[in-house]
Amino acid sequence: MIRLEFACSLRYPSGFTLDAAFTLQTSITVLSGRSGSGKTTILSILAGLRRPDRGRIRLDSTVLFDSDARMDLPPEARRIGYVFQDYLLFPHLSVRRNLLYGWRRRPADAQPPSLERVVEVLELGELLDRLPHTLSGGQRQRVALGRVLLCGPRLLLLDEPLASVDEALRERVLGYIEQVLHEWDIPTLYVTHNAAEAERLARQRVCLEAGRVTSIEAANDVGDKA
Amino acid sequence: MDTRFLGLAAEDWQAIAFSAGVSAAAVTVSLPFGVVLGWLLARRDFVGKALLETLLNLPLVLPPVVMGYLLLVLLGRRGLLGGPLHDAFEIDIAFTWAAAALAGGVMGFPLLVRAVRVAFQGVDPRFAQAARSLGAGPLDAFLTVSLPLARHGVIAGVVLAFARGLGEFGATLLFAGSRPGRRTLAVQLYLLHEQPGAESEQRLWRLVTAAVVLSCAALAASEYLERRGARRDTA
Numbered sequence: 357m358i359r360l361e362f363a364c365s366l367r368y369p370s371g372f373t374l375d376a377a378f379t380l381q382t383s384i385t386v387l388s389g390r391s392g393s394g395k396t397t398i399l400s401i402l403a404g405l406r407r408p409d410r411g412r413i414r415l416d417s418t419v420l421f422d423s424d425a426r427m428d429l430p431p432e433a434r435r436i437g438y439v440f441q442d443y444l445l446f447p448h449l450s451v452r453r454n455l456l457y458g459w460r461r462r463p464a465d466a467q468p469p470s471l472e473r474v475v476e477v478l479e480l481g482e483l484l485d486r487l488p489h490t491l492s493g494g495q496r497q498r499v500a501l502g503r504v505l506l507c508g509p510r511l512l513l514l515d516e517p518l519a520s521v522d523e524a525l526r527e528r529v530l531g532y533i534e535q536v537l538h539e540w541d542i543p544t545l546y547v548t549h550n551a552a553e554a555e556r557l558a559r560q561r562v563c564l565e566a567g568r569v570t571s572i573e574a575a576n577d578v579g580d581k582a
Numbered sequence: 583m584d585t586r587f588l589g590l591a592a593e594d595w596q597a598i599a600f601s602a603g604v605s606a607a608a609v610t611v612s613l614p615f616g617v618v619l620g621w622l623l624a625r626r627d628f629v630g631k632a633l634l635e636t637l638l639n640l641p642l643v644l645p646p647v648v649m650g651y652l653l654l655v656l657l658g659r660r661g662l663l664g665g666p667l668h669d670a671f672e673i674d675i676a677f678t679w680a681a682a683a684l685a686g687g688v689m690g691f692p693l694l695v696r697a698v699r700v701a702f703q704g705v706d707p708r709f710a711q712a713a714r715s716l717g718a719g720p721l722d723a724f725l726t727v728s729l730p731l732a733r734h735g736v737i738a739g740v741v742l743a744f745a746r747g748l749g750e751f752g753a754t755l756l757f758a759g760s761r762p763g764r765r766t767l768a769v770q771l772y773l774l775h776e777q778p779g780a781e782s783e784q785r786l787w788r789l790v791t792a793a794v795v796l797s798c799a800a801l802a803a804s805e806y807l808e809r810r811g812a813r814r815d816t817a
């Protein structure tokens with residue numbers, strides 16, 4: 357099991373300050389809190405897309421960021437798969453080329469699943485030659501998920517993956533996510549403010565309020581999950 | 583004396599071809615610089631940005647003749663840079679084919695940078711972030727994601743700069759002269775206008791028509807590409 361240590365602070369020009377610290381060592385951790393509590397900021401910092409003012413992030417033996425040591429691993433070297441809330445599929449590339457974007461750039465020691473297996477599990481076969489703007493919300497979500505899986509990530513960041521999916525499709529997409537997490541067993545940080553989603557997926561739950569961690573709880577029925 | 587095609591004399595066709603050639607060369611050479619500067623202005627804040635923008639836009643507001651004169655002062659045989667170039671390598675730029683290209687390029691450059699800048703401003707920077715998180719380095723992300731997403735605006739800028747170079751007159755006349763065979767479309771128009779006689783007037787009108795058609799086609803292509811880009815990439 358991978359171990360993630362996060363202790364960072366970041367002050368925005370607006371005055372909002374993130375000052376959060378936690379250590380994760382479980383398969384699925386749900387990061388929850390109200391809008392504006394700093395959930396997405398934490399994911400951006402972890403992915404290397406936003407630089408904290410100070411702090412330290414360590415993923416197993418790899419130091420991703422250390423302000424004291426002036427170390428900041430660039431996003432492409434972190435091997436952290438980030439599924440953005442609005443997916444950010446590349447609009448000029450077909451679904452197939454979106455899926456293979458990270459796979460073609462994977463590090464030599466990464467062992468991502470095969471394209472065929474990802475396409476099969478996420479049922480993307482019919483979509484491969486289509487452009488992202490022709491896909492529904494649920495389809496885009498599955499492509500975005502497949503795209504990060506094919507990079508061979510060491511940690512998966514899912515930012516409110518059901519937020520842009522129709523109510524009717526949520527159960528189905530959640531099923532895909534559960535299947536992916538079960539099949540590839542990638543440590544995942546899952547952001548949501550939906551209590552039912554959190555209850556269903558979490559082995560550990562980190563609650564945020566106004567940029568600070570207010571509680572870290574292990575889920576009660578860990579044995580039944582994932 | 584004329585072998586006419588579409589009613590235009592050979593000399594007029596030569597002027598159109600010369601203009602198109604120097605304008606194409608100018609845009610080709612300035613494109614990489616235009617893309618880098620457009621991206622920098624769209625994505626980065628740095629000391630001196632306002633000054634750089636002012637300098638870049640100067641050719642838009644200065645009389646072209648002034649730009650031509652400044653080029654001459656800088657790159658003429660006795661110019662600040664042209665002098666050393668001539669003395670050390672016997673390279674002369676003023677009153678050559680390259681001078682016409684440079685004059686057209688300088689006048690069209692602000693339009694190119696402006697279009698590229700607007701194109702990059704219209705691309706969500708998070709696409710590049712997504713590419714980085716998928717393993718692409720900064721240059722890789724730029725070449726495979728940001729630039730292709732801005733391509734319609736970049737092409738539109740190329741067309742606009744090309745059209746501007748095609749019609750360049752004042753700077754070209756001062757810096758590149760008007761020798762036969764090295765006359766641009768605009769210079770040829772001016773010379774025809776200065777010649778008395780019905781035939782000159784006829785040729786003038788045909789050349790004016792050709793210039794209007796070329797400029798309209800370039801503008802229409804630019805508009806089409808910009809709209810197509812906006813439609814497809816925000817869908």
